[in-house]
Amino acid sequence: MTDHHQSTRGKPRVALVTCADLPDLDPDDRLLLDPLARRGVTAEAVDWADPAADWAAYDLAVLRSPWDYALRRDEFVAWASRVPALANPADVVRWNTDKRYLAELSAAGVRTVPTSWVAPGEDWRPPAARGEYVVKPAVSAGSQDTGRYDLADPHHRELAVAHVRRLSDAGRLTMVQPYLEAVDTAGETALLFLAGPDGPTFSHAIRKGPMLTGPDLGADALYRPEEITARTATPEQLAVAERALAAVPGGPGRLLYARVDLIPGPDGAPVLVELELTEPSLFLGHADGAADRLADAVLTHLGRAAG
Structure with missing residues (x-):
């Protein structure tokens, strides 16, 4: 008999999935630890590629910063399929880690960057x-x-x-x-959605300054530095985001979180750059209450897993 299930152990246990380069999580993700603890949830950072990790010992595994997967995506997708309770789900991970999903969203009527x-x-x-x-x-x-x-x-x-x-x-x-030139002036807008009782609920938005300054010369870095500020989402941006989420295979109701990245197109209307459902930064430190809202979303998913 095992003692790792919430029903037998009492206190839910959550893995915050990271990578070897970030064993203590990204600083923004660490903002989630105290809100989870206040809700009676034990959270631990776990490297997705750690062969000793016992994923069945967790009531939920939450993908956060497994940012070294890109060069071994097949391994990552196979790993995701073996995790008993993963957020976001393994089939979403498979779909979302290959940006050809942009073609599917475009076919569904979502305005995307021509590719x-x-x-x-x-x-x-x-x-x-x-x-x-x-x-x-x-x-x-x-x-x-x-x-x-x-x-x-x-x-x-x-x-x-x-x-x-x-x-x-x-x-x-x-x-x-x-290249959408408006990013140099207006920046990129990221809209963050977190799970609620009735599906993904808008939480907050941020502005990212321009990141691409020129050619890629093959330098190896886990991620590029970002210039982040808070931003108020417009009704037009929210409408594009909701249309994109509605087109997610299997429906958006299974998502713990979603990030919708938009840039104004040549006519000024928002264009989808990426729909981040696997390991996006959620910028919890840039909106009051965001970490608590994510902790509540985790509780929502724990309840679904227990049911």
Whole structure:
């Protein structure tokens, strides 16, 4: 007989899933520890790749900062499928860790950044159209392996080709997108949703300043520094976010959290850049009560798991 289930042990136990580079969690995620403790929940940071981790010993495993998975996504997705109680669920992780989901959202009527895809081994030439473009892998976290290129600059064109080739040689699918210039002035807006009794509920929004300053030269970093400030979401942004969430396979009701990243398009209307359902920073420190709202969302999921 085991003693690790909530019904037999009494006090629920939650794993906050991280990676070897962040054994004590990201500082923002540590803001969740006290609110969980006040609610009678024992929370522990656990590396997703730790072979000694006993995932069945937790009533819930909450994905937070497993940011080293991008180069071994297949292993990560297989791991997720073996975790008895995972938030967000393993099938969502499989879908969301490959950014080809953007094509599905676009087909569902969500306004997304126009994207072209370059398969490994496929020949690629920069678009003839002038302007700035972003090159990045379809599987990535923390803006890793992502670069910005001005295709009017011959040197940048060469660097963009080299970037695509580098990803191709590594067997990675490449995304090429026009750079949305409004990010340099308006920034990027991230809308954060947390689980409530009736599904994801809007919690708060933040502004991220521009992050891509030029070409990617192959530097290895877990994530890029971000300039974050609080922001008030507009009704138009909320409408795009809710449409994106409604298109999540299996429905949004199973989600513990969601982050919807938007940038104004050429006409000023919000465009979806990413729908982050796997391991997004939630910016708990940038909104009063956000950590408590996430702790309540965890309790909601614990109740569902117990049921």
